[in-house]
Amino acid sequence: MGTRLYYRPGTASMAPHAALAEIGLDYELVLVETGADGHVPESYRRVNPAGLVPTLIDGDLVLTESAAILLHLAERHPEANLLPPPGTDERSEVYRWLIHLTNTVQTGFLRYFYPERYGTAGVSQTAAAELATLFDRIELRLTDREWIAGDTRTVADLFLVMLVRWGRRLDPPAWDRPAIRAHAERCYALPGVRRMWDEQQLDPPPFAA
Secondary structure: OOEEEEEOOOOOOHHHHHHHHHHOOOOEEEEOOOOOOOOOOHHHHOOOOOOOOOEEEEOOEEEEOHHHHHHHHHHHOHHHOOOOOOOOHHHHHHHHHHHHHHHHHHHHHHHHHOHHHOOOOOHHHHHHHHHHHHHHHHHHHHOOOOOOOOOOOOHHHHHHHHHHHHHHHOOOOOOOOHHHHHHHHHHHOOHHHHHHHHHOOOOOOOOOO
16 A cells, blocks of 8 residues: 545645655545535545544555654655754754644634634634734744744644644734745745645635745
């Protein structure tokens, strides 16, 4: 079995998809469609019982969780330089930012997009305010820096540009910050990110060259 990514456009599958393309792997994309009730086909639940995307099939490995897939791909394909060398401070910085993005920023978006899951009033508004603060901090981090961690693009940058796209619905949008917008422009110029955008048929962002 080769490399297969189960995805839905614009979801957390964006970053692993971009990594596959950036590495230059041959991969198969499998669109996971949802019904009107939001349920996924039973055939997909046999692949991933949680019914969530993304899921990566890499040989005999079945791997879920976007950040875990990114780290797996980067470590399996060191020639792509999506992670700094093991044991370096730069690699630790990538871990720090990737974990922050998935544990803190992404969970903020879950509360913003799906407030009904959390059962209290005002969840979406509170999450929006939290996300604004988080993106302000990322803006400070990116001031006078090209990439979120280290001197070259890493898996953390692929994850961040995905979240910045999710933040298009915030007021103001996440990309309405100079350093974040410049970072998004650099990411969008990466061949793998552009290929992912095209293959998922996403609307061109305002920072498209």
